[in-house]
Amino acid sequence: MILVDEGHHAAAESWQKVFRRFPNAKVVSLTATPFRSDQQQLHGEIVYRYPFTRAMVNGYIKQIHSRNVAPSEIYFNYSDDNRRHTLEEVLELREEAWFRRGVALSPECNRHIVETSIQQCERMRAQTGIQHQIIAAACSVDHARQVASIYNECNYRAAEIHSGMDPDSQDAVIERLRRGQLDCIVQVQMLGEGFDHPRLSVAAIFRPFRSLAPYIQFVGRVMRVVQESAPEHPDNQGHIVSHVGLNNDARWSEFRELDLDDQALVHSWVDGQTDNDAEGENSGPRARRFDGGMLVDSEILTRFVEQTYLDPSDDRVLDEMLDKDIAPGLKLGDLVSRDQLRERLLAQQ
Known part of the structure; x- marks a missing residue:
């Protein structure tokens, strides 16, 4: 198995040489920026994603x-x-x-x-x-x-x-x-x-x-x-x-x-x-x-x-907050609704 940190560099020829040398290896790439500004494609399947939010x-x-x-x-x-x-x-x-x-x-x-x-x-x-x-x-x-x-x-x-x-x-x-x-x-x-x-x-x-x-x-x-x-x-x-x-x-x-x-x-x-x-x-x-x-x-x-970044007017942000575990088997969403959370956050801002 080959683990590639800063995996958006995997398209570079230096990494490609490694992959050609070990053609049967499993390759796992990890990166916060899964794209390149030079438009080279990053090949592979996205298996896990953890949002910044x-x-x-x-x-x-x-x-x-x-x-x-x-x-x-x-x-x-x-x-x-x-x-x-x-x-x-x-x-x-x-x-x-x-x-x-x-x-x-x-x-x-x-x-x-x-x-x-x-x-x-x-x-x-x-x-x-x-x-x-x-x-x-x-x-x-x-x-x-x-x-x-x-x-x-x-x-x-x-x-x-x-x-x-x-x-x-x-x-x-x-x-x-x-x-x-x-x-x-x-x-x-x-x-x-x-x-x-x-x-x-x-x-x-x-x-x-x-x-x-x-x-x-x-x-x-x-x-x-x-x-x-x-x-x-x-x-x-x-x-x-x-x-x-x-x-x-x-x-x-x-x-x-x-x-x-x-x-x-x-x-x-x-x-x-x-x-x-x-x-x-x-x-x-x-x-x-x-x-x-x-x-x-x-x-x-x-x-x-x-x-x-955590904009209270964005439902997607609130859903991430409501899904947060605050105790074993208990999420924030079990205690407060989306609208209540939004109201509190806007008041805090």
């Missing part, structure tokens, strides 16, 4: 929440044309690649993501005294340095990490993170699969994710629980912070649907139907460089777009 309800991973900076007005110039747009217009423009790139590289927009992520991290630290930390995703090495410098200006100790650094330098940054000598680590296509540091509780996204697999891998860095089997503990909450102009809430919605929808949807992903960006490019394991284009002059913030 159920893992959150049972306290195996953190409950996650999304907060997107939402400007009421944004001022920018593009092709020598000064423009002012309302939030409604921004929500339409974010479908355009040039607009997302401009937001990603805008110091003004980056600063608002930095400030929002710091506020969220400080709020968590104040609740229990645990030194929660931030992990940030940047577009490129230069962009990572710019983002780290904004955090440092805000008195949050930050350092960047990327594949261009030598291994000793990478290890030194990670060691500073683990020792609590950093408040934020800014990465470029690193610290993805398998990186385990539970005090990372805020994921600050400064780049547009064009496909779902790398988005889930990055968000997964803030899902490790601090307190075991305590789903309601304040330390077991993960927060994703971004900007509406980056359009990452589209990935958030796809993530929830992938987790909550029926098996047919999962099979469609395994069969190679991956999400591609509107530009028709696949998101490979490389740092993207965004050049030129839009320059944001300023934006006026009035609110945030906030969503929680």
